[in-house]
Amino acid sequence: MVKRKTILFVSEALLLKELLLDQLQKQGEYLLEESLSVTEAISLIVKEHFDCILIDSSLADVSLSNLCKNIRQEGVRSPIILVAEELGEDVAIAALDAGANDYVLKPFKINVLVAKIRSNIRQFEQSEFAILRFGRFSFKPGDKILLNNSSKEEVRLTDKETAIIKLLYLSGGEVVTRATLLEEVWGYNTTLTTHTLETHIYRIRQKVGNASSGQDFIATESEGYRMQF
Structure with missing residues (x-):
């Protein structure tokens, strides 16, 4: 049996989740788990292993840099990819410095996001920090x-x-x-x-x-x- 990668998508955007789920199912390589809130996401991350974490910047009252920092403080090393409507230079730098690995700006093609997921997972698995x-x-x-x-x-x-x-x-x-x-x-x-x-x-x-x-x-x-x- 071929191992499928597990992706956690932290977002309130149900339509985007459905589009991503449909594309990932077509790929046959990934399993998608969703979280509608930061609190729930942190709870899941502590209990389960995810090969990649996607964070939607449209989450209400969320500091991307603080969220990335909190995830890294839990000992999670898996790649974090931000999905954003727009991302100012200062916000992007702060999030990347806090532990994010990559980001993609809306609107984007779903297959571009999937390619970023695949690339970041591959780079992580080849790194000396991989678990x-x-x-x-x-x-x-x-x-x-x-x-x-x-x-x-x-x-x-x-x-x-x-x-x-x-x-x-x-x-x-x-x-x-x-x-x-x-x-x-x-x-x-x-x-x-x-x-x-x-x-x-x-x-x-x-x-x-x-x-x-x-x-x-x-x-x-x-x-x-x-x-x-």
Whole structure:
């Protein structure tokens, strides 16, 4: 199963939400969750993980910079995109300084917003600050840590183990061939065999087992491996 990205849209504009939902459903890559107020949005952000947060500047009595700052203070690192009727230079700079990643001005084409969502998520997932979530795990490639959210146990990973998990994650549940894993993780090396890769996969599974996960998130396929979300 391919993992779909979850988007939180904080807005009172129901028509815009419906248009965005329709476009995202056509893409088949995203799930959209809505929030009609800042209070509700913060509550959701604390409880759930979102791959991207969209904030409509038309929310009543809301300081965009304060809202972005509050979201970042909750430890959320996912990209924040502002949707605005107009955005003065001072307001835009303040919001970006407070933690927003990007913005789009109305009127705009929905596919342009979707492209910005995709681009910002991709950049975030490739960054050293990324926290990637799947199953019961939070994966911090920059720190080489896999956290079991249920038991709160941390698994320390090697560079190669980290690279393997990240590549499988970014493939979104699609099979990654053994040849691709060997080339991407180890680089071109004619002396390496698939046994090297299999040994590293085995060690990852052993570490996950030691973390009392009760779940193997790496599935073995005939051509290679894929992540089970």
